[in-house]
Amino acid sequence: MRAFVPEYEMKTPENLEEVISILSKQPNExxxxxxxxDLMVVFETGKLKQKKFLNINSIPELKSLVSNEEDILIGAGCTYSQIQNHPIIKKEFPLMVHSAKVTGAVxxxxxxxxxxxxxxxxxAADTPPSLLAYDADIILLSTKGYRVLSYKYFHQAYKQAxxxxxxxIMAVRLKREQNITHDYYRKVGTRSAQxxxxxxMAATASVNRGKIEWVRIGLGSVGPIPLRPTKTEHFLFQKELTFDNIKEARKMLLTEITPIDDIRSEAMYRREVAGNLLTEFLESLKS
Ligand SMILES: Cc1cc2nc3c(=O)[nH]c(=O)nc-3n(C[C@H](O)[C@H](O)[C@H](O)COP(=O)(O)OP(=O)(O)OC[C@H]3O[C@@H](n4cnc5c(N)ncnc54)[C@H](O)[C@@H]3O)c2cc1C
Structure with a gap:
């Protein structure tokens, strides 16, 4: 059943201060x-519980990308198209571009x-694996000031963070100069768009003379939250890229993921694919 539009209220604050002031005075309203x-899909089904909305789509601070020598701040209101077209992101953070390109369609x-x-x-969202692979931070804002949180600690349980x-969420911060020698992104879905x-899976690594210095792996759709398989990452730390190490890493990864059967796929298939993607990524580190 479709929603009844007059039941909903939309307010457009003039600036960020007004947004956080309203949120602080009436936090759950x-x-x-x-x-x-995302919201309009739920709205169309008539299942959108909240009735009052703050339109933040034209707040300039949320729409900007700001960089200095150390990092780049991507405003939370930046679109996938902005991300794909930004010169620094294109050059230094290709996984962000890749994930933006495979999100929906134009x-x-x-x-x-x-x-x-x-x-x-x-x-199942597509940018979180890239954010995890780059060890991004998120900048949160309230009337009490800024809070910087490592993105890997943001998600806590299914739909809880x-x-x-x-x-x-004010912005995403990506640190530049990460000494990444290899990166990897694969989205496995039914079609290549929509x-x-x-x-x-998104991953980054630093490899020196055939030996892994470190790897960071971000995974989506294999558990209740986007996750980093830290046991597998620790296992791979300072390891040679041997057949046995790759095999062992794959085995370990499967102990860290808890995929489910749902309308899109089956747990067994997801486990197999996650293992295959890790193997493909680790094999790619040899060249
Ligand atoms: C046809 C279609 C295809 C899609 N394909 C993909 C896909 O391939 N991959 C994928 O990952 N997603 C996909 N999506 C989902 C969706 O497009 C993305 O999740 C998108 O990034 C949501 O952003 P939005 O600005 O539209 O969010 P909204 O719908 O405006 O908001 C979503 C949620 O985020 C909250 N929110 C928004 N901004 C902030 C902020 N700054 N701080 C705190 N809370 C905030 C809102 O309150 C709401 O709860 C698809 C959606 C559709 C309709």
Missing amino acids: WKLFAGGT AIQNRGTIGGNIANMSP DLRPNEI AISKVC
Whole structure:
């Protein structure tokens, strides 16, 4: 059943201060509305519980990308198209470009935002694996000031995260100069566009003379939250790229993921694919 539009209220604050002031005075009453590409799907089904929305889609601070020598801040309101076209992101953070390119199709990429993708907290979202592989931080803002959180600690359980009702995600911070020698991104879905991931993996590594110095792996659709398989990462630390080590890493990864059967895929298939993607990534480190 479709929603009854007059039951809903939308307010457009003039600036960020007004947004956080409203959130702080009435924390659970207002919901942020950025691109609306997740919210409108729920709205159309008549299942959108909140009735009051703050339209943050034209707040300039959320729409900007700011860089200095050390890092780049991607405003939470930046769209996938902005991300794909930014020269520093294109050059230094190809996994962000890759994940933006496989999110929905062009209309969604022009409208959907990175902040919305994070805050929607879907375990199948496509940018979280890249953010995990780059060890991104997120900057949260409330009337009490800024809070910087390592993104790997943001998601806590299915659709639960360290995001307080009076806070807004302000930006994503990516550190430059990470000494990455190899990167990898694969989204496995039913089609190459407009498909939600069955399994998604992003990874970065530093490899020196055939030996792994470190790896970071971000996975989507293989558990209740986007996750980093830290046991597998620790196992691979300072390891040679031998057949046995790759085999052992694959075995270990399968102990760290808990995929489910759902309308898009089956747990058994997801396990097999996650193992295959890790193997493909580790094999790619040999060249
Ligand atoms: C046809 C279609 C295809 C899609 N394909 C993909 C896909 O391939 N991969 C994928 O990952 N997603 C996909 N999506 C989902 C969606 O487009 C993305 O998650 C998008 O990034 C959501 O951003 P938005 O700005 O539209 O969020 P909204 O719908 O505006 O908001 C989503 C949630 O985030 C909250 N929110 C938004 N901004 C902030 C903020 N700054 N701080 C705190 N909370 C905030 C909102 O309150 C809401 O709870 C698809 C959606 C559609 C309709």
